[in-house]
Amino acid sequence: MGKKTLAVQIISEKLSREVSPGEIVVLPVDRAFCQDGTGPLAIDGILSLSMGLKNPSNCYFFIDHAVPPPRKELANAHKKIKNFAREYKAKVIQEGICHQMMIEKFAAPFDIIVGADSHTPTSGALGCFAAGFGSTDAASAMATGSVWIKVPRSIGFKLSGKLKRGVSAKDVILKIIGDIGSSGAIYKVMEFFGGGLKNIPMESRFTISNMTIEAGAKTGIFPADEFVKEWLSAQGRSDDFRPLEAFEDAYEEKHEIILDDVVPCVACPHEVSNVERIEKVAGEPIDVVVIGTCTNGRISDFEAAFEILKNAKKLAAYLIIVPASQTVVEKMVEKGIFSRLNSLGAKILPPGCGPCCGVHEGILADGERALSTANRNFRGRMGNPQSFVWLSSPQTAAATAITGKITDPREML
Amino acid sequence: MIEGKVHRFGDNVSTDLICPGRFYHLRGNLQELAKHTLEDADASFAKKVEKGDIIVAGRNFGCGSSREHAARIIKMSGISCVIASSFARIFFRNCINIGLPAVEVPTKNFADADIAEVNLKDGFVENKTKNFRLSFPKFPEKIVKILETGGLVEYIKENKSL
Ligand code: SF4
Numbered sequence: 001m002g003k004k005t006l007a008v009q010i011i012s013e014k015l016s017r018e019v020s021p022g023e024i025v026v027l028p029v030d031r032a033f034c035q036d037g038t039g040p041l042a043i044d045g046i047l048s049l050s051m052g053l054k055n056p057s058n059c060y061f062f063i064d065h066a067v068p069p070p071r072k073e074l075a076n077a078h079k080k081i082k083n084f085a086r087e088y089k090a091k092v093i094q095e096g097i098c099h100q101m102m103i104e105k106f107a108a109p110f111d112i113i114v115g116a117d118s119h120t121p122t123s124g125a126l127g128c129f130a131a132g133f134g135s136t137d138a139a140s141a142m143a144t145g146s147v148w149i150k151v152p153r154s155i156g157f158k159l160s161g162k163l164k165r166g167v168s169a170k171d172v173i174l175k176i177i178g179d180i181g182s183s184g185a186i187y188k189v190m191e192f193f194g195g196g197l198k199n200i201p202m203e204s205r206f207t208i209s210n211m212t213i214e215a216g217a218k219t220g221i222f223p224a225d226e227f228v229k230e231w232l233s234a235q236g237r238s239d240d241f242r243p244l245e246a247f248e249d250a251y252e253e254k255h256e257i258i259l260d261d262v263v264p265c266v267a268c269p270h271e272v273s274n275v276e277r278i279e280k281v282a283g284e285p286i287d288v289v290v291i292g293t294c295t296n297g298r299i300s301d302f303e304a305a306f307e308i309l310k311n312a313k314k315l316a317a318y319l320i321i322v323p324a325s326q327t328v329v330e331k332m333v334e335k336g337i338f339s340r341l342n343s344l345g346a347k348i349l350p351p352g353c354g355p356c357c358g359v360h361e362g363i364l365a366d367g368e369r370a371l372s373t374a375n376r377n378f379r380g381r382m383g384n385p386q387s388f389v390w391l392s393s394p395q396t397a398a399a400t401a402i403t404g405k406i407t408d409p410r411e412m413l
Numbered sequence: 414m415i416e417g418k419v420h421r422f423g424d425n426v427s428t429d430l431i432c433p434g435r436f437y438h439l440r441g442n443l444q445e446l447a448k449h450t451l452e453d454a455d456a457s458f459a460k461k462v463e464k465g466d467i468i469v470a471g472r473n474f475g476c477g478s479s480r481e482h483a484a485r486i487i488k489m490s491g492i493s494c495v496i497a498s499s500f501a502r503i504f505f506r507n508c509i510n511i512g513l514p515a516v517e518v519p520t521k522n523f524a525d526a527d528i529a530e531v532n533l534k535d536g537f538v539e540n541k542t543k544n545f546r547l548s549f550p551k552f553p554e555k556i557v558k559i560l561e562t563g564g565l566v567e568y569i570k571e572n573k574s575l
Contacts, residue, residue, distance in 0.1 A: 024553050026575050040441055041481055048566050066437060073438035080441075118479040118503055134481035134507035136565050146575050148555060182425055183473040187502055216473060218502060271425060357478070358434030378427040378477055380453045383435045 003247030005154035006221040007189040010110055010129045010244070021153040030111040030128075032141040033060035035098045036067075036074070037357075038116035038134070039081045045139030052088065054145030059090035060106070062098035067352040070360035090142075096325025096351045099123065099294040102130075103206060104327060108232065108240035109224035114141040119294055119375065120219070121212050125205035126231070127224030127244040132213060152218050154189040155180075156251030159196030161260040166410035168304060169204030170296060170373065170393035172257065173211045174265040178275025180255075186216035193223055193246035196259045202231040203300040210295045211375050214272040264408055266371075267391040270379040278396065278408045286390070288370040289401040292322030292349075293356045296373035296394050299331040305398035306337045308412045312344060316404025317371075319346040320362050322354035346401075358383030371400050415494045415514065415531040416541075417467040419523055422454055424471035428504065430454040431475065432483040440482050447486040464491035467531070469523040471497065475504025481511065488513040494531045496520060496538060509556055512564035518547040533560070 004012065012019050014027055034042045039061050046053065053059050061081045069075035085092045093101050098115065099122035107113060107123035113130035114120075116138035123130035133147070141147045157176065163169075177184070190212045192205070200208070205222050212220030222228075224244035232241050248254075264278040291297075291305050302323070321341055323329045329351055332338040342348060347362075349355075355362025356374045364370055364387035372382070377389035392400070395409035402412070430453040432446065439446040451458040468474075468487065474497035475483060484507040487495065494514045498521070508515035516531060518538050523529065527542040537548040552560070562568040569575060 024555060037437065037440060038479060038481065041485075045566055049569055051569075071438050073441055077441055116479055116481075118477065132479045132503050134479050134484070134503060134510060136481060136510040137506060140510075140565055140569060140575060144569060144575050148575055150553075182476060183499055183501075186473070186499060216476065216501060357437070358429075359437040363435070376427075376429070376477060378429040380433050380435070381429050385433070385453045 003250045005189065005250045006191050006223065006244060006246055007129060007152055007154050011151055013110055014112055019151045021151050023151045024148060025151055026146050026148050027112050029114050029141045029145055029147050031058050031060065031106055032114045032138055033062060033098060033102070034116040034135065034138050035062045035065050036077055036081060037065045038138065040077050041135035042116055042139040043080065043084045045136050046143050049139065049143045051143045053090060053142050056089040059142045061085050061090055061092050062101060063092065063094045064097045065353045065357060066359045067094065067350060097294045097297065097353060099210065100297065100324035104235055104325060108237070109228060109242045109244050114138055114147050118213050119210050121217065122206050122210040122294060124219045124221040125202065125209040126228050127222060129219060129221065131219045152187060152189045154191045154251060155185055156248065156254040157190060157192045158194040158248065158254060158256045159192060159200065159259055160194050160256070161196050161258050162199040163259045163262060166395055166413050167262050167264055168393040168395060169200060169207045171262050171265045172259065173208045174267055174275050174391065175262055176257070177211065177215045177273050178265065180215050182214065182271060182273040183216040185212065188217055190215065190217045190220045191246060192220065193248065197225065199259060201300065202227045203298045206298065207295055214375055264393060264396050264410065266396065266406060267377055269377055269388040269390065272376060272391065281406050282408055284406040285369060286317050286371045286400050286405060287368045288320065288362065288364060289317045289397050290320045290322065290355055290362065290370060290372035290374065291394050291397045292324065292354065293374040294324055295375040297322055297324030297328060299328050301373065301394040302332055302337050305394040308395060308398035308409055309344065309401065310340060312402045315345055315401050317401045319401045320355060321346050321348045323351045325351050355382055357381065371397055371406060373397050415467070417465040417493050417529065418463070419467050419469045419525060419527040419529050420458065420462065421523060421525040422468060422470040425473045425476055426454050426470055427477035428475055428480050428483040429477055432480055432486055443482065443485055443489060446482060447489040450486040450490045459490060462490045462492065465493050466491060467529050468492050468495045469520050469529065471520060472499050474500050476501035479503045481507045484508045484511055484513055496529065496531065509559055510565040512560060514560060516549050518549050
């Protein structure tokens, strides 16, 4: 047990002393953010504290959940955020979903990131400690520059081998959540390491870290390796790279995942942990398919879906596409994916959360059944408690959009 | 000391069930939003809840979204304490941060309308209807202080730092 978990390494480094799990520590925060749903309440907290912002340039307000605003109350919420940020010199960012913007522009190895959004762990794939908090914690982090946490224990996930064709990182994380359950990692960190990592590209790692919260985890962390280095340099941020290494003997609790054995999986209504292998649910009729969101709205996700969709003459389901950022849209245009999907009849939404959280742009009708590449299928999640949501990979979603029933993508490759 | 009538909920009650996304536009109007507290878990909850009542739930209460509005509208509806077999961690923090006690004990022997008493100082929950007592580990000092001052904002105001 000489070696430390990734979380303990990051926190110890930040405090310049060795910490141990269970200890309560007050940590300096490198980046704190809110989105348009959690921002207004955080602003109330900041104003009530009357301390201003400790480091305004490290405070980010994303406008992404309800964009463009579908009604005046939300337009007013956006206005409140913009006015506040202007006055306090914080950043307002409207070019994509908060987590996608964090990984494209800001998050770096060894960062401590406090995000007022539960999928903040997405950035953990870059080797940082990024956890979700509520508005008051975000307000406190922005005003004081610090956050209190209990140093977490970690569960190690050792990945080996290589995914087969038609299987994706989404299937890996769905399988893990199905295996350990929705509170299987509660209060803990999920850390990923092993020889299989060299077969899990950066964008796929974000899908995995994004969903660690669905097993109750505080966050998910990957080592900062060559893939992280390449990602940062592709974003023009090579200087942000610092290596972070995982040690197998740091984990009391450990799971082994053989990537070759993973098959396409689907999470069935109304729990993310209600995971079945695709053959158990294939044939279920589906009305609406959503591809995108912060879980699977990156260019490699659309490329994987497009590999299946490009051969389709028409679609049997109503297909909604929701890219994670404007940069992703640009890449879709460049690669010809945008126009082909458009001519197929897909509804391509502006980058943002779209229908994922049931605010607008794709609310389901009573009894309607959707298959989405998002991360949650709780009852009412997509705006109607009388509807049903299944979750899958972009490949499974693409195959399903063509047939109108849950379809194994391996049959179409 | 907290004493109140129990409203019983099951496992995995998500923040989508507590504070549905379709009421997103009401987040700037908590009074209105509170009329929909827990609506998708129990449509009649907001009507029947009385000041001082206690929520008792199963595993993973408050899972899902970080929306603090979920904890706030539970508090605004009059609930004095939330008891669960386990909490999702963001929801747990949100409760403490807004000064709503949240305690973890095994809840399988609690039923709707039982009378429960919660003693935060000595760390126990008593079911007065069924006559049994369950203890829970004392909160770390910091959490006790945050709860005592009425939440994180008040705590920081008083201490000038975290
Ligand atoms: S896309 Fe969905 S899960 Fe991701 S941040 Fe937006 S609402 Fe949350």
